[in-house]
Amino acid sequence: MRSGHREGASGLGEEDRAALTHNREVLSGLDLDSDTALGERIRETLGRIDELLGDSPSGPEAGSEPEAGGMDVLDFLTAFREAAPSRPPDSTPKPVVVQTAEPEPEEPQPDDEPGWKAPARTAAWSPPAWTPPDPAPASRAATGAADYWAPRAPRPASPPPEARPVTAPSVPLPAPGAASPDRPGSRRQLVLRLAAVAVLVVSVTTVSLIAVHNNDAAGKWRHLFLLQKQVSTHAAGQVAAANSNISTLNQEVRSLNGQVSTMQSQLSSVANQKEKAIDQTTVYAQLLAAAGTVAESLQVCITSTNQLYSDVQTAAASGDTGALPSLEAEAQNVNQTCMQAQQGNQELQAAIQSAS
Amino acid sequence: MTRRTGWKWLVPVVTAAAAVSGCAAAPTRLDKVVPVSVTAEQATAVSAPTPDTDSAILAAARQYVFRVRNDSCLATGTAFAADGKLVTNRHVGAGATSVDLATWDGQDFTGQVSVHADNADLALLDGVPPDYVYGTLAATDPVKGTPVWVAGYPLGDQLTVTSGKILGQISGAVFGLGTSVLEISDPIQHGNSGSPLLNSSGQVVGVVFAIDTQNHDGLAVPVSALMSLLTSGDGDSSPLPCAD
Numbered sequence: 292m293r294s295g296h297r298e299g300a301s302g303l304g305e306e307d308r309a310a311l312t313h314n315r316e317v318l319s320g321l322d323l324d325s326d327t328a329l330g331e332r333i334r335e336t337l338g339r340i341d342e343l344l345g346d347s348p349s350g351p352e353a354g355s356e357p358e359a360g361g362m363d364v365l366d367f368l369t370a371f372r373e374a375a376p377s378r379p380p381d382s383t384p385k386p387v388v389v390q391t392a393e394p395e396p397e398e399p400q401p402d403d404e405p406g407w408k409a410p411a412r413t414a415a416w417s418p419p420a421w422t423p424p425d426p427a428p429a430s431r432a433a434t435g436a437a438d439y440w441a442p443r444a445p446r447p448a449s450p451p452p453e454a455r456p457v458t459a460p461s462v463p464l465p466a467p468g469a470a471s472p473d474r475p476g477s478r479r480q481l482v483l484r485l486a487a488v489a490v491l492v493v494s495v496t497t498v499s500l501i502a503v504h505n506n507d508a509a510g511k512w513r514h515l516f517l518l519q520k521q522v523s524t525h526a527a528g529q530v531a532a533a534n535s536n537i538s539t540l541n542q543e544v545r546s547l548n549g550q551v552s553t554m555q556s557q558l559s560s561v562a563n564q565k566e567k568a569i570d571q572t573t574v575y576a577q578l579l580a581a582a583g584t585v586a587e588s589l590q591v592c593i594t595s596t597n598q599l600y601s602d603v604q605t606a607a608a609s610g611d612t613g614a615l616p617s618l619e620a621e622a623q624n625v626n627q628t629c630m631q632a633q634q635g636n637q638e639l640q641a642a643i644q645s646a647s
Numbered sequence: 648m649t650r651r652t653g654w655k656w657l658v659p660v661v662t663a664a665a666a667v668s669g670c671a672a673a674p675t676r677l678d679k680v681v682p683v684s685v686t687a688e689q690a691t692a693v694s695a696p697t698p699d700t701d702s703a704i705l706a707a708a709r710q711y712v713f714r715v716r717n718d719s720c721l722a723t724g725t726a727f728a729a730d731g732k733l734v735t736n737r738h739v740g741a742g743a744t745s746v747d748l749a750t751w752d753g754q755d756f757t758g759q760v761s762v763h764a765d766n767a768d769l770a771l772l773d774g775v776p777p778d779y780v781y782g783t784l785a786a787t788d789p790v791k792g793t794p795v796w797v798a799g800y801p802l803g804d805q806l807t808v809t810s811g812k813i814l815g816q817i818s819g820a821v822f823g824l825g826t827s828v829l830e831i832s833d834p835i836q837h838g839n840s841g842s843p844l845l846n847s848s849g850q851v852v853g854v855v856f857a858i859d860t861q862n863h864d865g866l867a868v869p870v871s872a873l874m875s876l877l878t879s880g881d882g883d884s885s886p887l888p889c890a891d
Binding site: 563566 | 702709714716718721723747749750751752753755803804805806
């Protein structure tokens with residue numbers, strides 16, 4: 292509320308009157324075509340200002356004691372906003388569309404930037420299915436009540452009536468998405484937003500490309516892995532089969548080695564029997580030769596013995612005693628011959644006995 | 648309320664984008680595919696069976712150890728091919744200028760006695776056995792405790808391999824020899840005379856020639872004496888009387 296308010300019509304000072312006059316001019320300059328509550332309040336306020344100034348509604352210069360005189364238009368709008376229905380609690384999602392679509396009405400834009408409009412991209416990022424929980428969002432948006440949480444610039448403590456920006460509370464508020472006045476801070480934020488979105492888009496695109504590439508590489512890896520696994524499994528099976536075959540062959544080799552060893556033993560045995568037979572043959576040949584020698588010696592012995600017997604008989608028949616010495620020598624020779632034959636026979640018998 | 652709340656919608660968008668990109672993040676190098684490992688059971692190589700040492704030495708000995716028959720003295724022994732010659736004991740070739748030889752599988756051939764060693768019970772024969780290879784001589788004499796195998800024809804029977812170890816190396820003077828003598832624990836029988844004494848690698852480390860009648864240990868001429876005979880070739884080629 293304004294601090295310059297005074298009680299009673301008689302106490303209405305020049306300052307208050309000037310303020311009321313100014314307010315009346317301001318309110319009179321507003322667009323009162325709509326039948327909204329704001330328009331009704333404005334007309335009511337104009338009537339009360341006229342009463343205070345003592346003028347008819349057409350005479351804004353007349354003064355009268357105000358009940359709520361001295362109220363600034365901004366104060367009035369603020370009071371109207373405060374009287375408006377409150378926004379739903381912060382637990383509800385904050386729609387971007389409300390924030391970006393609002394024209395920031397309480398931050399007057401410089402007149403040198405009349406063409407500023409709210410960026411359309413913000414509308415594109417708003418959740419498409421979100422609807423404000425307010426039962427009458429359209430009317431509130433039309434009256435500007437929807438921007439109750441918008442930042443508001445501090446109002447000067449006692450601004451001079453001439454310095455107050457008449458267009459500051461310029462109502463009616465634009466509809467969502469409509470162009471709104473611009474200022475340097477908003478442009479900077481806009482640029483930042485655009486840059487952030489551009490970076491984000493590039494980043495997401497790059498990451499997506501990398502993801503697709505990596506997915507392709509991973510797919511190739513998986514394919515190669517599975518292929519190699521199949522090959523390895525197949526090779527392992529072949530190795531196992533080969534090992535089994537080798538084991539079988541080794542068993543067969545062992546069996547064949549056993550058979551070969553047996554056959555070699557049999558061959559060696561047969562060869563040994565052959566060599567033994569040769570040995571026996573050799574021995575028999577040696578014994579046969581020795582037996583022939585012995586037999587020949589015995590034959591000589593017999594022949595000599597017979598000759599000695601004949602000589603003895605002849606000498607005995609003739610009675611020649613002079614032949615006795617020769618007979619004695621002959622007998623000794625025959626004895627030696629027969630002794631040698633007997634010795635040879637004994638040796639032969641021993642050889643035969645040892646060979647058998 | 649401030650307008651900064653309008654930027655909050657960027658957070659979930661950026662987060663979602665990062666999540667989408669991160670979920671698909673994968674290395675693009677396709678040449679480093681992790682191979683699927685083959686289990687140890689599948690990869691275990693099956694090794695071929697390996698014969699034991701006795702069987703391996705017997706199989707090798709069949710290629711260069713021969714049976715000797717001395718018809719003159721009615722004796723059998725063993726000879727082996729080494730360094731281009733057939734080696735046996737001097738007493739195996741005694742009493743003959745040639746001897747009958749046979750492979751393990753009964754193939755016969757003839758060898759002529761070429762050299763009798765003067766100071767060792769060794770003799771060299773000339774002959775070409777069928778399908779044979781030369782045995783390999785060890786570079787040095789075996790030391791005490793060395794595992795050794797004897798491959799020969801004991802009692803004129805089949806080719807046999809017996810295992811033992813070196814008990815020691817003594818002077819051969821007590822046996823009328825001018826070289827040292829190896830004592831071995833391998834069981835030796837008649838017919839093993841001239842058998843090669845082999846180490847675990849199949850190399851010839853000595854030549855068996857007798858049995859110690861006191862302790863029944865085998866006796867062998869060390870490979871150093873054989874190498875000396877093979878190198879010098881000194882000796883007598885005239886027939887010797889059959890050994891007792």
